[in-house]
Amino acid sequence: MKILVVDDKSENRYMLESMLRSSGYDVVPAINGVEALEKLHADTFDLIISDILMPRMDGFMFIRECKTDPVLNKIPFIFYTASYTSEKDREFGMSLGAEQYILKPIEPDEFLEIIKKTVLSAPSQAQAKVAREVRDEEAFFETYNSRLVHKLEEKIGELQASKYSLEESESELRFLFDTMTEGVLFLDSDGIIIRANKAAEDILGLPFEQMQGRTSTDERWHAVYEDGTPFPGERHPAVQALDSGRETTGVMGVYNPSEDDYRWIDIHSVPQFHPGETAPFGVYSRFRDVTLQKKIRKERELHSKRIEELLELHRIIDSPEQTIMVRAIDASLVITSSAYGFIGLVSDDESKLVVHAWSEGVMKNCTVPSMPVHFNISGPFVWGECIRQRKAVIINNFDDYPAKHGFPGGHVAIDHFMAVPVFDMGRIVAMCAVANKEEPYTSDDAGTLTTLGNTVWEIMHRKQSAEALRKREAQLLEAQRLxxxxxxxxxxxxxxxxxxxxxxxxxxxxxxxxxxxxxxxxxxxxxxxxxxxxxxxxxxxxxxxxxxxxxxxxxxxxxxxxxxxxxxxxxxxxxxxxxxxxxxxxITDRKLTEKQLEVSILRITQNLEQMAILNDQIRNPLSVITAITDLEDGQYKQKILSAVREINDLITRLDQGWLESDKVRKFLKTHYGFYEESG
Amino acid sequence: MKTIMLVDDNPTLVMLYSEVLRRNGYAVRTALSGKECLDILRESSPDLILLDIMMEPMDGWEVLTEIRSGNSTKTIPVMVLSAKYPQYDEISSHSPHIDGYVMKPVTHESLIRIVGDFFRFRDYLDTLVTRAEERGADEATIRESVALLRHWRMVEMFRSILGPDLGREVSMDPEQMERFNVLKKILAGHGITIDEAGLRIES
Missing domain, CATH: 3.30.450.20 (PAS domain)
Known part of the structure; x- marks a missing residue:
């Protein structure tokens, strides 16, 4: 099946063609009624789909040609339009013999459905319609003209409306120009400032009157690059944009006289052309104040550098302590942007500081005695101030520092310095010190250095604990083995x-x-x-x-x-x-020992028991002697009685020994007893 | 006059101790063996028996068992008079059944004092019982109190014989001790105070 698609706009034709082809139709395009008629005479078609508003021959004229032709009027005709959308337009189109009058846009599925129906049921209806309309040519042109006039009026109305909205948008633009936070300058073709908005005045620190007439290359801007070197006028984005005719961007620092400080601006210069001209008549330079962003970015960079340094320290936990120290000192310099630094360990009573390593800069620039160096904290030792005061000490003007005693010969020249104590359970265990940062030290720096100090201490501490633990484990294993x-x-x-x-x-x-x-x-x-x-x-x-x-x-x-x-x-x-x-x-050995002990004690007990029986036999005669002697008051009575008592005491001690050994034997039996009494 | 029966297989000692006891106002019956002792006891009941342990063929402990199992003899007080140093197991098994333990050799003075102490203790118990009965304490309480007091006295006696070190092993068991305290409180409720300190004996 072959369809003729008539539309003056290529994108419309393209859209219809691809839609129809993908559904299996053959499609032949035409850009207006004239070309369409040529195609119709050259080939046979099953359907015509046509736009209305087209140059040379519009859709209304085109359908009239089709429907008055005895061959072509059998081909079903569909109007597909976005311009003639009123009910009157539709009635007119249908009266000319169109099978369908479809308004754009329409869903593809729906459109395809309509096409299918139209092709199947079209011919008879079409012929009937044509007969009616074509009879009255005058009527056709009357209606046709009224449709065109109506369309023209609409177009004029549209143009009118867009004129108003242009004015509106102009005032809107002007409002935006003045209220936008970006600074905007308009420079003429000579690079001279013609206009400036409020934000531009603020950022540059000049009222418009003072900058009017200046060029971008004016030395009074004191423009500088990020590294502080002067920004040449000819490199200015506005100048570049004027010279090259292309948009140009750049970042520079400009002196703001009302704040007596530099502002960092990100400039975007767009050259302006009159239609048909190749040389710009001027340039718009819009710029953002990036001072804050720049500061934040710098902070962020420093911060991530700090984190990296700290992470790096954790990575080298297995290195010797001296390596960790040296690495930590390097880190302290990086994170505080300092020139010199050292880390020292404080003695238990907080009276002495032992420095194991200085930063490389110190080693190069002064003569220091061999490591480690001991300092008395109570002595004239400026670094010790943070230990004496038990808090971070920042001295940004060393020359005026009252506690200054003067440095010993060979000491590095110190402009300003910062020292922080490291606490562990309320005791100062170490101190970190840095000196000669380019800018003054801030409490932020002190915080960062403290974090570093704590990290180093934690690492050393953890290292010691880990070593102690390993040692203890080994000892435990050895003890268990033994x-x-x-x-x-x-x-x-x-x-x-x-x-x-x-x-x-x-x-x-x-x-x-x-x-x-x-x-x-x-x-x-x-x-x-x-x-x-x-x-x-x-x-x-x-x-x-x-x-x-x-x-x-x-x-x-x-x-x-x-x-x-x-x-x-x-x-x-x-x-x-x-x-x-x-x-x-x-416990086999112990058991055997116990058994031996048990046997010995049993033997002793048995011996003592034998003796105890003997004791009883000794006591009987002693009793007789006592009884006889005691009956009469003889000359030796007391002597004999005390001698007997002495003997009795001695043998009683043997009795008690037996009792004691019996006690031991019973104790062993109760507490360790696996053994029954054995001979 | 109180009668004391002396049982010992050594005739010399029997003679000598009899003489001493008589001189101190006691009537004395003697027996030279366990069998003789038990024979005599079938006819008469002494106020106290002084019993030797190391005898043949029947030793003192066997004689004691016989005495304690005979209906007419079981309440007769028995005091051991022996050359044998007491053993822990003997102490724990016999102390509830005896009323004293005297180590030989013993001076006459000590013997008389120990015997005298015993009779004073008997008198004390008699007074206690009478008074308790008068004041309406029930019979079981009285009997138990008397038994525990006797036991306590024996424990004290053994501790004093064994000395501070070995004596530590000898004590009333905690249950008896607790019961003893309960009874003392009951008696105290009847207005009777047991003065242990006053009853302490030296061997």
Whole structure:
């Protein structure tokens, strides 16, 4: 199926063509009625889609030609228009024999649907219509002209409206010009300032009257680059824009006389042309005050540099302390933009400062004794001021500093300096000092340096703790090894039992031989003790308590060892035991010693018991002697009685020894007793 | 006149102690063995028995058990008079059943003093019982108080024999101690104060 599309606007034709082609139609375009008629005579078409407002022959004229032609009037005709939108236009179009009158815009699907319907049902209707309209040519032109006049009036109305809105927008622009925060200057073709808005006056610090007539190259602007060098007039964006005829941008500092300070501006100069001319008649320079942004950017850069420096310090935690110190000093210079610096450690009583490293600048520019250098804080030592005052000290005018004592020979020349103490638990542990920043030191700098000091201290401290921890762990392991003390941990939920190296050694097994379960552990316990041990563990895990118990184990080779287990359970908030940990200690040697001791004491006790029986037999004659002597007051009565008492006291001491040893034996039996009395 | 029965397998000692006791106003019966002692007791009841421990074939502890199990003899006070240094297990098993422990050799003076102390203690208990009964304390309380007082006295006696170091091991058990204190309070409610300090004995 072939469709003729008639429209004077290429984008409209393109849109229709692509829509129809994608739906499988063949499309032939034409740009007006004249060309359309030529195409119609050259080829056969199934449908015509036409715009109305077109040059040379418009749509109304075109349909009239079609519908009066006996061949062409059989082709269905669709008007598709954005201009003739009134009901009268539509009635006129339909009266000329159009099958459809469609207003733009319309959804593609809907349009395609209409096309389909029109093609199927068109011919008979079309012929009937044509007969009616074409009869009265006069009527056609009358209506046709009225439609055109109407359209013209509309166009004039539109033009009128756009004229008003132009005026409106001009005043709007003028308002914007004056109220916008960007400064705007208008310069003529000679680069002379003709107009300036309020913002421009503020930013440049000059009323318009004073800048009127000046050029951009005027020396009174004192224009400078970011690095402080003069900004040549011929490089000014406005001058460049005038010379090149292209938009030009640039950033410069200009002196603001009302603030006696530089303002940083970002300039955007746009040359202005009259139509048809190649040389600009002037240039608009609009500029933003970027002083604040510039300051913020600088701060941000410094800040990120500071963070980087601090992060860098953390990265070198494993380096020797001296390296960390030197690195930290470099960092202190970067983050405070200082020339010199050092970090010192303060003695426990805060009386002495020990400096292990200075910044490189110091090393180059003065003669310092070999490291480390000791300072008395109470002495004439300006750096120590922050320790004496226990706060950050900033001296921006060193010459006028009252506490100044003068520097020893070889000291670097100090203009101004800053020193901060580093606190740890209320004690000053270190100090950081920097000197000779280009600008004065601020409390911000002090804050930054304090952060650095704290970081360094924290790193050193953490380093020491880590080392101490490693050392302690090693000591603990060694102690455990010497004490034959192993760890036993049991994860109840996962039924995973782990033994430390020493624990495994006690059981006489290698790590790979141990399955890590409670059952495997049980299998290594002496069969005679197993039930008791199982009960212990089970009760302990169920009740969540702690236990100390001793039992025997059997090593793989059959060797029997005694172990003591101290077992502690860890409870969940709900009360369930999920984890147990404890120690396992080989106490075989102790057990053997105890057994020997037990045997010795038993032997002693038995000996003493024998003696005690003898004692009773000695006491009987002593009793007789006492009774006889005591009955009569003889010459030796008192002497004999005291001699008897002495003997009795001696043998009583033996009795008491027996009692004592019996006590010891019973104590051992109660506290360590695995052994029954043996002969 | 109070009668004391002396039981010892050493005739010399029996003779000598009898003489001393008689001189101090006691009537004395003697027995040279456990069997003889038990035979005599079937006919008469002494006020106190002084019993030796190391005897053959029946030792003092066996004799004590017999005495304490006989209906007519079980309330007769028995004081051990022995050359045997007391053992902890003996102390704990026998102290509730005896009324004193005297180590031989002993001077006559000490023996008489210990015996005298014992009778004074008996009198004290008798007075206590009478007064408690008069003041309406119930029989069980009185009996228990008497028993605990006797026990307390024995503990004190053993502690004094063993000395401060070894004596620490000998004590009334905490339950008895607590009960003792309760009874003292009950008696105090009847207006009877037990003065322990006054009852303390030296061996």
């Amino acid at each position: 004490a034959r003390l192993g760890n036993i941990d049991y994860d109840v939920t996962g039924n995973y039992l782990s033994l430390s190296d020493e624990g495994l050694r006690i059981l006489g097994i290698q790590a790979e031989e141990f399955q890590g379960t409670l059952d495997d552990y049980y299998s290594r316990i002496h069969p005679d003790d197993l039930d008791q041990v199982k009960t212990m563990y089970t009760t302990c895990i169920e009740s969540g308590g702690r236990e100390i118990f001793e039992h025997r184990i059997l090593r793989p080779g059959g060797e029997e060892r005694y172990v003591q287990v101290r077992f502690r359970t860890v409870k969940e908030p709900g009360g369930t035991v999920t984890y147990c940990s404890g120690t396992i200690q080989d």
